Amino acid sequence: QMETLMAVVVAIRNIRGEMNVSPALKVEMVCLCEQGSELELLREHERTIAGLAKVSRLTAAQAGEMNKPRYAAGALVRNMEVFVVLKDILDFESESNRLQKELSKLEKEFGLTHRKLSNDDFLQKAPHEVIDKEREKNARLGEKMEKLNRRLEIMNGLRESRPQ
Numbered sequence: 001q002m003e004t005l006m007a008v009v010v011a012i013r014n015i016r017g018e019m020n021v022s023p024a025l026k027v028e029m030v031c032l033c034e035q036g037s038e039l040e041l042l043r044e045h046e047r048t049i050a051g052l053a054k055v056s057r058l059t060a061a062q063a064g065e066m067n068k069p070r071y072a073a074g075a076l077v078r079n080m081e082v083f084v085v086l087k088d089i090l091d092f093e094s095e096s097n098r099l100q101k102e103l104s105k106l107e108k109e110f111g112l113t114h115r116k117l118s119n120d121d122f123l124q125k126a127p128h129e130v131i132d133k134e135r136e137k138n139a140r141l142g143e144k145m146e147k148l149n150r151r152l153e154i155m156n157g158l159r160e161s162r163p164q
Contacts, residue, residue, distance in 0.1 A: 026056035
């Protein structure tokens with residue numbers, strides 16, 4: 001039971017971090033549970049979750065009893081879908097722009113390391129340690145770009161579904 005509760009709290013914190021929501025800000029959380037035991041567990045420990053994850057309102061329901069919330073980012077935790085409602089928290093336009101700028105910067109840096117690693121002269125003359133470092137940097141940048149692209153897709157999806 002404690003593992004499940006901690007997994008829910010970690011999921012909420014991760015969503016907050018990924019979506020750039022201040023840890024100090026209280027959020028609304030919706031959890032759709034496949035099993036009744038999970039639903040009971042969440043309801044029983046609502047205060048604990050609220051305190052650890054800075055949740056202002058926790059809505060827990062059986063999957064199928066209610067729809068997924070609009071304007072929310074979610075994660076799967078065991079047999080539950082956990083959502084953080086972002087509707088009144090984020091400025092979707094400015095956050096999307098911020099992510100796009102960050103992605104452009106990473107793409108430029110990735111391009112530089114990729115060109116270096118594609119240069120036969122560099123590969124023949126540079127020490128192995130330097131080449132390995134560039135490869136690691138290139139891989140790290142690629143992973144960061146993938147994560148940012150996923151966040152940008154989520155943000156754009158949320159932004160497009162909002163009424164103007």
